[in-house]
Amino acid sequence: MQSQNIRIPRSVEILGEHQIQPILKRVASFVPLTFYVLNVEGHIVMSSLSDNAEAKPVPLFVVQNDAQGVSLAENAPEGVVLIAAPILFQGDLDGYLAGLTENDSAENREFRLLIEFLSERIGEKAYSEYELQNLTEELIEKYNEVNLIYDIADTIGAVLNSNTVCNFILEKAVRVIGVDKASVMLYDDHLERLFLAASYGLDLTEEELKQVFVKPGEGVSGKVFVSGKHLLIEDIENDIFPDIPHTERNYKSKSFVSVPMRYKRKSFLSIPMICSPKQSEKRVMGVINMTDKQGSDMFTSGDLRLLTAIASQAAMSLYNIELIEEVKDAERVKREMEIAQQIQTGLLPGDPPSLPGIELAGRCLPATQVGGDYYDFFLSPDNKLGMVIADVSGHNVGAALMMAAARSTLRSEVLTQQSPATILGKTNFILYSDLTNAELFITMFYAEYDANTRVLRYSNGGHNNPILLHDGVCSLLDTEGMLIGMLESVDFEEKALTLQSGDVIIFYTDGVVEAVNDAGEMFKLERLRQVIERYGHYNSHDLLETIYTALQEYSGSALGSDDITVVVLKVH
Template sequence: MRQFLAAVPLPEDDLHAWELMVTEAANNAAEYATEMGRQLPNRLEVFCREREIEVRLTDHTTGFDMPAQAELPSIDSEKGRGLFLIQSLADEVEYLRGRAENCMVIRKKRPAPAAGAPAGTTPAVDVGSRFIGDEQTLQAMTEELASCYENLSAIFRFSSALNQPQPTEEFAATWMLELLAIVEADWYVLRLADPGGKELRLSASSLPGNLDFALSLSADASATISVELRAARSRQDVWFDASAPLMLGDPLSHLVRHSNGLAHPIFAEGVLVGVLTVGRLSTDAPFKAGQVNVIQTFADFLGIQISNARFRAEHLQAQLMARELQIASNLQRSLLPEKLPQMPGFGVAGYYHSARQVGGDFYDAIAVDGQGLLLVIADVMGKGVPAAMFATIFRSHLHARLDLVKRPGEFLTWLNRSLFSDLDRMEMFITAQLVYVDPATRRFQVAGAGHCPLLMTSPGGSPIEVGNTGFPLGIMLDTRYSEEVRDLSADARLLLFTDGVTDTENAGDEMLGTEGLKQNLQLIVNRRCNAAQTVQEMAIMLQTFQGKEPATDDQAFLALASE
């Protein structure tokens, strides 16, 4: 058509404008043709009049409503620019919709005749010989259009397959082979970035050689040798051919030294997904622009698939982890007594707060023959299901030997021997403190296994630390634990706690510490709070000190008060 209009003649600017308008109109006619319409030819007619050129393009699409003035689409939009360009370049545009076909009519005034040319004359043009009738031109256009249809069809099938749940490696290998056939390429290599974005790992390749090694994405000299690394770091396509061959140090050079192609970086939402390298085993047959577009489109769609697959895997893993933690949390809470036993003249209350969904802190109170009371507090090393499981095992062993509750040192020695093999195998340990309270004699016996000493105080007094500390359970098999015996005054208070209480930090990174705990405990005791009130006031104190800072460790404490 350009040759035809050049013979009219028309100036270069008008020729360029007509070429652009007709190209946009023809592309839309081809892209949006119906299934039946694709079997029918589109018709292009050119009318040269004295004052204007008129072009009519008949299509077989479903048609559309022509706006009075098309708006320029946003910069991110990939559609809508064609109609805007046509209306901007033409003097008049009409779109006539019919039942079987539609016709776009474009009119543009001809420039004024050059000085000296007779008015009202039009150069003679052999319309019959020049009216888009060149057989070779039609053949080339037909082949190009067929290639566009094939590429579009493959891309549509590819995008449709993105929604099918299938392994990423299988998906990539299948479609990369189809890509080779579409763009007439000989080989490909697909490398994907690891989740941390530190290296490129081989995902799939059609080359016979060994490429199953990682390419580091760190900034070093080797990154300038590999076309794959250069593409990843520059975020741009890197080409190689006879004028810019693969470097000798490039991992691909020993397999396809004399080749031409490109390495295309794949990004999804700005994050590097990988690099797709596609080539031909010759240096004199470069890819056409349309083939390059297909390679880039396939790669970018593949990036979406891989990114979505990773997201689904991470989401599934998060769900499994959340479920596991929920099970462990339920297990942990089931270990804590719903109601603590009470003794005449004494009150007992407990508190537990997990820094995560589940932790290893544990407390209990066991009544002995309606006379004495065993107070227990423990902290299993670690978090999650393993910590909750060992807390469960510890509780089971604890309730299995109630004959030892009046001898807490001997009880801890037995617990250590019973749990040692399991704890040692899992490289875990348990800190614990057992306190047996005898209300008749107003005395208590305390034994500790690597745990914080308890605090004893009374109104107007000063807290003191009580409790011998041996190795945690699971450290040494033959550890023997001793006991310490103390008297309980008429208004005494005992506080057993885990290290998560003293390790509580505020917004200024200041730790509560043992001294801070003592000071706050004494303020509460001085108000003559009972056990339940003491626990409530302690919880408020911790939350106030901590502020909005999240707890870094579980917090548990058990209070006994003379009432």
């Protein structure tokens, strides 16, 4: 019964006729009612009438302002009684469920209750389906979200400027969630105010941005800051400004900006930036606000979770920056970094083991600040060589200590002589609790080479895919695997490859491909592949030196913001 020119209610679009119509037909089979689903203009979009039913005049409905919301047109057949109830979706009027009967009796009261029940179920079922669809989309996007969190943690962990952190996390959040307006507000202890640390899409001059201040408890941002709880507003116009005329609605007294603003969308999301430096202590560093979501009026539960994770990462980074800025004894900080570097250096192997048929070379160039790179070799009596390369998030003593714990755990698991996938799985299970408590995670690639068969078996835990050079052409050893410490139980994918004489495998950390030059441009994977393809005929030591030389020439004085680790395996 639908027409291309008739607007379909959102609930009908989500559920579809195949879900709603059979229910209406079934109910109509045992009660003297003919059901019609109407849109908000009163147009019929669906009915309980069967396709082969006897033709009846199509009733006309008129929208009116009463409890039912609709009435029959003046030319409706005599003796027909209309009973109707609104269909609500997310609290808004989405249409009507109407029932026609010729039974003008006391039973109509039961019919009204029935129609109200059915209209409520349609709205609730549509909302449940809507949430399920969003959840499915969130699961599909989960992998990208994990990479985003890793990128944020890895980048801001080495940044010591709060403005840089705020602008970086806002840029990432705006891009992945998709909004037209967003801001980060931080609390200033001296001013006892929230101030605008970063913004996106606000129609303000640079001078106006500097004048944005909010007291704790004032407006949306102030309330979220004081409560430490997120706030998701579905209708910003009426939920924030119920008693203020539309022409006077602005942020001056009700929200986080002190100049008039206009909204394209209804929904508004505000998230506190909370860090927990101690288990019994929580501190709110500021607030992230978002509105005008692109392509939708509503923020989803996935948006809420992702922005909360970003806010948590940013809050911890800002807290660390604040601590460092407050440290008066520079030598104490320097000594702490020296200890961490000593821990990190002590984890690295000396000369690589000697194994017939292959050449090995490896090096870790430590960052100017403490990083978390690690590599190691494990040689068994039956000529099997285990190799691991890993990177722990964070740039401090805690990260270095966590890598020491990971090294100890990994060595114990390697002694069991199990498969690479099993070794990564058990290592992840053992470290999960400590990594979760420390708010850290590890990327790790583990491989085992059998010198007798030349077979390489390998598994990846969220690390950069190593590069295989075969017949002068580079390809990636790609396997699927979650970061170590993200989930307690993980099944890692394992692959096997038979190497040929002249094959070369390059293991590396993200510090290689993300090294930047003075212009801020990354070295990138393609440039690394070009170096390997051009100089892959070198022995392992010379190729290793060539890669580091290429990085030094490209980055110059900018080299050293992150650890740079490379391991080269070449088959004779």
